[in-house]
Every structure is written in structure tokens, then in C-alpha cells.
Amino acid sequence: MNKPSSQFSTSQFSTSQSSTSEFSTIDTDPVEGIEVDPVPSQAPSTGEMERVERASLRRVPGLSTELTDVTEVENRQLRLERVVLVGVWTEGNSEQAEASLAELGRLAETAGSEVLEGLVQRRDRPDPATYVGSGKVRELRDVVVATGADSVVCDGELAPGQLRQLEEKIQVKVVDRTALILDIFAQHASSKEGKAQVELAQLQYFLPRLRGWGAKMSRQSGGGSGGVGNRGPGETKLETDRRRVHKRITKLRKELEGMRTIRDTKRSQRVANAVPSVAIAGYTNAGKSSLLNAMTNTGALVEDALFATLDPTTRRTSTPDGRNYTLVDTVGFVRHLPHQLVEAFRSTLEEVTGADLLVHIVDGSDATPHEQVSSVRDVIRDIAEEHGQPMPPELLVVNKTDAVSATRRAELGRLMPSAVFVSAHGGEGIDSLRETIANLLPRPDVFVDALVPYTRGELVSRVHSEGELVDEEYTADGTHVRAKVRVDLAHALEPFVGVG
Numbered sequence: 001m002n003k004p005s006s007q008f009s010t011s012q013f014s015t016s017q018s019s020t021s022e023f024s025t026i027d028t029d030p031v032e033g034i035e036v037d038p039v040p041s042q043a044p045s046t047g048e049m050e051r052v053e054r055a056s057l058r059r060v061p062g063l064s065t066e067l068t069d070v071t072e073v074e075n076r077q078l079r080l081e082r083v084v085l086v087g088v089w090t091e092g093n094s095e096q097a098e099a100s101l102a103e104l105g106r107l108a109e110t111a112g113s114e115v116l117e118g119l120v121q122r123r124d125r126p127d128p129a130t131y132v133g134s135g136k137v138r139e140l141r142d143v144v145v146a147t148g149a150d151s152v153v154c155d156g157e158l159a160p161g162q163l164r165q166l167e168e169k170i171q172v173k174v175v176d177r178t179a180l181i182l183d184i185f186a187q188h189a190s191s192k193e194g195k196a197q198v199e200l201a202q203l204q205y206f207l208p209r210l211r212g213w214g215a216k217m218s219r220q221s222g223g224g225s226g227g228v229g230n231r232g233p234g235e236t237k238l239e240t241d242r243r244r245v246h247k248r249i250t251k252l253r254k255e256l257e258g259m260r261t262i263r264d265t266k267r268s269q270r271v272a273n274a275v276p277s278v279a280i281a282g283y284t285n286a287g288k289s290s291l292l293n294a295m296t297n298t299g300a301l302v303e304d305a306l307f308a309t310l311d312p313t314t315r316r317t318s319t320p321d322g323r324n325y326t327l328v329d330t331v332g333f334v335r336h337l338p339h340q341l342v343e344a345f346r347s348t349l350e351e352v353t354g355a356d357l358l359v360h361i362v363d364g365s366d367a368t369p370h371e372q373v374s375s376v377r378d379v380i381r382d383i384a385e386e387h388g389q390p391m392p393p394e395l396l397v398v399n400k401t402d403a404v405s406a407t408r409r410a411e412l413g414r415l416m417p418s419a420v421f422v423s424a425h426g427g428e429g430i431d432s433l434r435e436t437i438a439n440l441l442p443r444p445d446v447f448v449d450a451l452v453p454y455t456r457g458e459l460v461s462r463v464h465s466e467g468e469l470v471d472e473e474y475t476a477d478g479t480h481v482r483a484k485v486r487v488d489l490a491h492a493l494e495p496f497v498g499v500g
């Protein structure tokens, strides 16, 4: 797949999602304890290198390596090459059914496969045995044979038995949407936490499916003879595999818990420092990373691929009137985001629910933007509810205005009257977005009148960067400031209030 190159020049920055993720090397601002942009260097950005690396890792058709460790690799690589898509359309109109299959196609391509054909069947519900009805199974088999496909991808999450039966009938590997998304996540994970989260999600997905994957069907298409495919797993092997997977799951959970503590500490540091946080959330490929770049002039990875970003990238920026806040770009959402991923990515997703403001970005050039909006809201609401948190206030932002006609834009304006319209590419609307964000951020609300000695200049700096200065005067005894600040800074200024 050819990737259109991003128009942002990332080459001047050594920043990227991986180098700033919370658990790889981070530069820490000594005063506020939050990440700051690393010093620009001439070297290509890691974002760019990552892109090159990913592109160079595209799968080569016809090659496969035998794998040995079930928990490490065997079940974690799909190795789909030439695929036929199949969907069961149970509700909505035909346009929606086609959009869903088209999205499945993009997911398959992002995972590195070539899409040969797509079939949709209208049914009240999927067939309990084979997902599509028996007539359709034959048709599917014919299409597979005619096109020379090596895999079938179903547009839903199938029960282990459905996968197995369909595989037996069609005689090629069958995977579902969930496995495909998990595979993309596995290819794109780069930080230690990201990798652990994906592995946990994959193992949870594969645990009940171990039999289907380890037994009859070989990992190589068509179930070739010899090699690992014919290892003859039997009950004993299966039991061993299950135990190993369970053990690994427990270990990963423990590791993730540890990483989560680090993340929580960082977040509470930010809270204590009263730096408001803004999270950019949205459907995958909506332009979240592009928006972060446009707003902070940095080089987060932008790619025309689904789930390019898995690790949250935090940048500091400020409002036009000089108040600091953090902006975090995070993992994208998709219709039917596998629940295993939602669970595994919980701590990443909490960056979103714990924010002071949610900038919800939607791709204005998409055919059904309002559906993207509701899928995103559903996931965020679920996580917030589970934590007993209120949903953060949301600002809807329609991106890619450069790619929509004037008529469509007017239509979107009617559909989403409260939204801000921007183009992360052209820069249109970015200034007004900054203004709107500034107005929605929690404001400092404690009025202080203090005489700060010159030896405590750092407090005056904080008043400048965090508070709203009313006036300031240099006297013989220090700086006399009158300002509105947040509670923590008011406490720090307490000794100097009412002096002189």
C-alpha cells in the first residue's frame, strides 16, 4: 500500500509517539513534572523512522516461518495475504452494510493483506454454526477457489465453533474482525506498555480458541503436511498451552498494573500542578495526531492507516492568553472495538476520561461521520461509567474541511451545529479552535493579592503561566501581584498574602 506522505515536516524534530510515551524515555520538566518536547535534532524523527520501518515490514506473499512458542508468537500472527471479506448484514440500510465492509477492507489492508473480494449476506442474525448461511458458504467457497484467496475475514466477532466450522467447510483460514484489529494493534504497538496491552488482549481472545488454532488447521494456509501444523496437539498439549497462556496473562496483568501506577502518579502530578489536560479523542484516522501536530508544531506519527497511534503522546501547549495545558493524542476508536482491547487499553483510555476537556475530532470527509461520533461516545461513556467518573466536557471538532465540498460542509454544519470546523492540513480553523479550547478550560478561580519577595521569583512565574494576572508592580520589597490562580498556587502564595 502506498502511503501518502504527511505534509508536516517531521524531520526537524526528534519527537515521536514512542520517544515521548509515558514509559519509554521521557524528558521531564523539572518544575512541573510533565513531559516536554525533546530538543530538536537534525536526525530523522522517530515518527518518520517508524513509518519507514512499518512500510518495510509489509508482508511478503508466500513466505512464512515456522513458529514454536504458542504464547509468544504462534497465535499472535495472522499472516493473512490474499483475503475475501464476508459480512452478515442484520440491521441498518445497505449503505451502512457496505460502509462496514469497506472499513473491514481498510482494516485488512492496514494489516498488510490484499483484498480480493467482498460479500455481504442479508440475514436476521448470523448463522449459529457457520456465521453465513449454508448457501452462502458454498458461494464463499467458490469465490475463494476462483480468486485463489488464502483467508476469509468475517465482519464480526465469531464464536470459536463458528470459526472452526467455517474453516472446515471453506478449507482456508477464517478470521474475524476482532482478530484482525488485534493483529493491527500488534503490528503497531511500540512502547513497552502498548506491547503488553496488545499481548494481553490477544491472549484473552485466543484462550477460548486455542483448540481451533492449534489443532486441525495449520498456521500455513491450506493445512500443509509436516511441520508445526502436524504436531498433533491432543488434550495434553492443549492443556499445557492453556496453562502457559493463563500464566502469561497473569504476568502481563501484573506488569501493566505496575505501569499504571507510574501513569497515575504522573497524572496526579499534573493535577497537583493544576495544569489542565485536554485529550484528543476520535475515530481512527480522523486526524488526531495531525491535529496535535498542527496545534503544537511537533512530529507525532501521521499515517493513512488505521490505528497508527497506540501510545498516548502528551505535549504541552498554551492558550492565546498564556495559560498552559497539556494536549494528549491517543488511540483511535472503531465500530465494535474489541472488548479485550478496551479492557487491555484501559489505562491508556483513562487519559481520555480523566481529561478536563475532550476534543472529539471527527473526519468530515467520511460518509457517515455521525456514526463515528456515536461509536466513540459509546466507548468513552462505558469507561467513564465503569469508573464512576462523569464524562468530561466535549468539544466536537470536524476535521479535513479541505477535503469536503461547500455543500457538504453546510450539511455537516446543520448536523453538528456546535462543532468547530478545522483542517489540520491547511490550518483552517485552528486559531479559532485554540480560542474555543481556552474558553472551555477550567479557569483559575482564587483571587490573590500578594507581595512576593524577589528571592521567590518562581512563584511569580507560576502566576504568569498558570493564573490570570490582574496587575503587577515591582516594589522595593518584591513583586506585588494581583491575580486569579488555582487553589494549589493560592496555597503556595499564602505566606505572602497581605504582607506590607
Ligand SMILES: Nc1nc2c(ncn2[C@@H]2O[C@H](COP(=O)(O)OP(=O)(O)OP(=O)(O)O)[C@@H](O)[C@H]2O)c(=O)[nH]1
Residues within 6 Å of the ligand: 004, 005, 006, 007, 282, 283, 284, 285, 286, 287, 288, 289, 290, 291, 301, 302, 303, 304, 305, 306, 307, 308, 309, 310, 331, 332, 333, 399, 400, 401, 402, 403, 422, 423, 424, 425, 426
Ligand atoms: N485532507 C486532509 N487529510 C487529513 C487532515 N488531517 C489528517 N489527514 C489525513 O488523515 C490521515 C490520518 O491522519 P492521522 O493524524 O494519522 O489520524 P489519527 O486520528 O491520528 O489516526 P490513528 O492514530 O490511526 O487513529 C492521514 O493520511 C492524514 O494525512 C486534513 O485536515 N485534511
Ligand SMILES: [Mg+2]
Residues within 6 Å of the ligand: 288, 289, 290, 301, 302, 308, 309
Ligand atoms: Mg494517530
